[in-house]
Structures are given as C-alpha cells and as structure tokens.
Amino acid sequence: MDIRQFQTFKSAADLGSFTKAAQALQYSQATITSHIQQLEEEIGYPLFDRLGKRIVLTEAGKELYPYVVELLTAYSKIKHISEDNHTVRGELRIGASETMTVYKLGPVLSQFKKQYPEVTLSLINDNCMPLREMLHTGELDIAVTLEPHVDDPQLIAIPFLESPLVFVGGSHLAARSMGELQDECIIFSEKNCSLRRTFESYMERKAWTVGSHMEFTSMEAMKQCVVSGLGISLMPYMSVEGMLRSKDMAALQTDDELTFYGQVCYHKNKWLSRAHRTFMEMVLGQQDTGNQRGVQL
Known part of the structure; x- marks a missing residue:
C-alpha cells in the first residue's frame, strides 16, 4: 500500500x-x-x-x-519528526480571505518569513467557504477568515478580532439611510461569499427585492464602483476606513449592527507542527484593531 x-x-x-x-x-x-x-x-x-x-x-x-x-x-x-525545541521548519499551507490578507496578514507573513526561513510557506486567497472546504480535504493546514462565528464540529475556530460591517455608498449619499436607498444598484460580492450571504439575509429581513445589481470577485473592484457612485454595498469597516475618512465614500445610516469575526481555523484532527503553532500564535497575538465600534461612521 x-x-x-x-x-x-x-x-x-x-x-x-x-x-x-x-x-x-x-x-x-x-x-x-x-x-x-x-x-x-x-x-x-x-x-x-x-x-x-x-x-x-x-x-x-x-x-x-x-x-x-x-x-x-x-x-x-x-x-516533522526532525523538529527539535529550537527549530521551526517544514511546510505551512495557509488560506486567507482577501480582506484578511490585505489588512491583517501582511506584517505577520513578512515577520514569519524573516524569522523562520526554513519553513516553506504557501498562501491561497479565496472566500471563506472554499477555504473551510480545503481544511476538510487537507489541502490547507490553517485558514484565516473574516465571517460570522464558524459553527463546524470538524473545525477548531479561534476568534481574534471583531470587525463591524458598514453599508457604504458614493459620497453624494452622505447622511442618507438604507431605508431611503432601496432602488439603488446593489454591489454584491460573489455568491459563495459570507459577505454576500449576510447582505442578502439583511435584504430578506427588510423585505427588499433585488433589482439592479452587480457582482464582483474582488473587494477592491467593489470599492471603486462605490466611489464612482455606481451603487451601494456592504463591506468590512477595516477595508473602507481610509475611504470613509477621506470622504471618497459615505457610510449609510442603519439601526442594524452587523459584525464579522477574524478567526484562525484548522481541522480538529490536524496535527499541529511547531511551524503551525508558531504561525497561529503570531496571528492571534495581533492587537484587536478591527473592533471599531466607537468610531463615528
């Protein structure tokens, strides 16, 4: 065999x-x-x-x-049997959502590569659902996601930051409420994305009918469409904070609080090498700068 x-x-x-x-x-x-x-x-x-x-x-x-x-x-x-108490080596296969890669993982990956050059590091960017599927099949060792709390009996999910979601539109929509904007074009992420499902669930609760809409696989493309005044969208605050402060886009008023959580996930049967544990400690050791509840949007 x-x-x-x-x-x-x-x-x-x-x-x-x-x-x-x-x-x-x-x-x-x-x-x-x-x-x-x-x-x-x-x-x-x-x-x-x-x-x-x-x-x-x-x-x-x-x-x-x-x-x-x-x-x-x-x-x-x-x-990994050749590891000793002072050596971090081996292979590390990481998956991460686009937002987590761009706004949280850059410094961690850079520091990890400098400190542990004997670790072969690979990174896959995808939506949270496919990343979790790859943990099940063993294609990934660790996934860093931004989504609602993961409820999967086969996975260990450790939250390390809290990030509010914010409805956004072009700067010309400043001070407008979501209730006034039902006829605006909706800018969606792709269908297997947690953000898309959360937005659609919100619209269902409000009895909105999806009319004119656009769908993108890239968060950056969605942001540029919002800035250009093409429609409204739902995004993690951490990904649009700079554009809101510069008034390139506007936060739309709503009484609803929607929150995603940054989580480090791995399969419960996954044996964690020293490289795995060290990387997770570096991610979990980040200060929770994603929780921006006190910021006026």
Missing part, C-alpha cells in the same frame, strides 16, 4: 467525487481511479458505491475511513 492511495481515498470520501479529488490533489482522473482500485484489491472489498456521478462509501469504506484519518495524522507527524 502507498500513502498516496490513502490520501486519495480520504479526499474522495470527503468530497464525494473522484473528479473533485483529482482537482484537489492535482492528480489525473486515471491516477485517482488507479489508487482506489489498488486499495480495493488490497482490502478485498469495494470501498465506494459508484452511483452515476456520485460516489458513496460502502460499509467497508466506512470502516476503513477512521483508520485512514489516524494513519494520515501519524504520517504528518513523521514528516
């Missing part, structure tokens, strides 16, 4: 798809199929029921799964 076969098995089981496992592990579809077939031959039983495009663990697969999790955890420990 090969460790890669077990990694393929776990990824396919977690994602429910050989195709998604191939994408996650960057293998060809043929390699994924070969790994599963070899493992099934070794075990002597089929591990998956192939139901069209869906795959489901058989009873043998369900019995094998916890042992594979235990094996891969031990394998991770073995890869």
Whole structure:
C-alpha cells in the first residue's frame, strides 16, 4: 500500500467525487481511479458505491475511513519528526480571505518569513467557504477568515478580532439611510461569499427585492464602483476606513449592527507542527484593531 492511495481515498470520501479529488490533489482522473482500485484489491472489498456521478462509501469504506484519518495524522507527524525545541521548519499551507490578507496578514507573513526561513510557506486567497472546504480535504493546514462565528464540529475556530460591517455608498449619499436607498444598484460580492450571504439575509429581513445589481470577485473592484457612485454595498469597516475618512465614500445610516469575526481555523484532527503553532500564535497575538465600534461612521 502507498500513502498516496490513502490520501486519495480520504479526499474522495470527503468530497464525494473522484473528479473533485483529482482537482484537489492535482492528480489525473486515471491516477485517482488507479489508487482506489489498488486499495480495493488490497482490502478485498469495494470501498465506494459508484452511483452515476456520485460516489458513496460502502460499509467497508466506512470502516476503513477512521483508520485512514489516524494513519494520515501519524504520517504528518513523521514528516516533522526532525523538529527539535529550537527549530521551526517544514511546510505551512495557509488560506486567507482577501480582506484578511490585505489588512491583517501582511506584517505577520513578512515577520514569519524573516524569522523562520526554513519553513516553506504557501498562501491561497479565496472566500471563506472554499477555504473551510480545503481544511476538510487537507489541502490547507490553517485558514484565516473574516465571517460570522464558524459553527463546524470538524473545525477548531479561534476568534481574534471583531470587525463591524458598514453599508457604504458614493459620497453624494452622505447622511442618507438604507431605508431611503432601496432602488439603488446593489454591489454584491460573489455568491459563495459570507459577505454576500449576510447582505442578502439583511435584504430578506427588510423585505427588499433585488433589482439592479452587480457582482464582483474582488473587494477592491467593489470599492471603486462605490466611489464612482455606481451603487451601494456592504463591506468590512477595516477595508473602507481610509475611504470613509477621506470622504471618497459615505457610510449609510442603519439601526442594524452587523459584525464579522477574524478567526484562525484548522481541522480538529490536524496535527499541529511547531511551524503551525508558531504561525497561529503570531496571528492571534495581533492587537484587536478591527473592533471599531466607537468610531463615528
């Protein structure tokens, strides 16, 4: 048996798809199929029921799964067995949302790379939901997200800052309330984004109907559209603080308080190396400068 076969098995089981496992592990579809077939031959039983495009663990697969999790955890420990009390080395795969990368992680990443040059560091920017999925599949070690409190029994989520959300519009809308602006164009982030879901939930509570709207994958593009007067949006205060102070955009009045939390997340079964623990300590050690409740918007 090969460790890669077990990694393929776990990824396919977690994602429910050989195709998604191939994408996650960057293998060809043929390699994924070969790994599963070899493992099934070794075990002597089929591990998956192939139901069209869906795959489901058989009873043998369900019995094998916890042992594979235990094996891969031990394998991770073995890869870092050369660490001693004075050395931080190894591989660190981090995921972060765009806002956290731009406004919080820059100094941490710079300091970490300078202090621990023996650590191979990689960073993926994505929305919070895909980042959490990558923690489940093992593609990421740690995710730093900005979203509502994470409620996932498989993940450990440690909050380290609180950031209010603010409704914003062009400077010509200063002193206007959200209730007066129902007909304005709505500037959304993409659909699998926590910010988008929070905005849509707010509109549903207010019985608003989504009319004219635009959708962007980039927070910076959204900000420029707001500044240009193209519509209104909902954004983390930390990402627009400078533009509000310079009056390039305006905060819109509302009685509702919406809050996101900066969180460091990892899988509960993830073995944390010295590199992992050191990075998380550096992130969690940041002063909570995201809580701006006392600032007049």
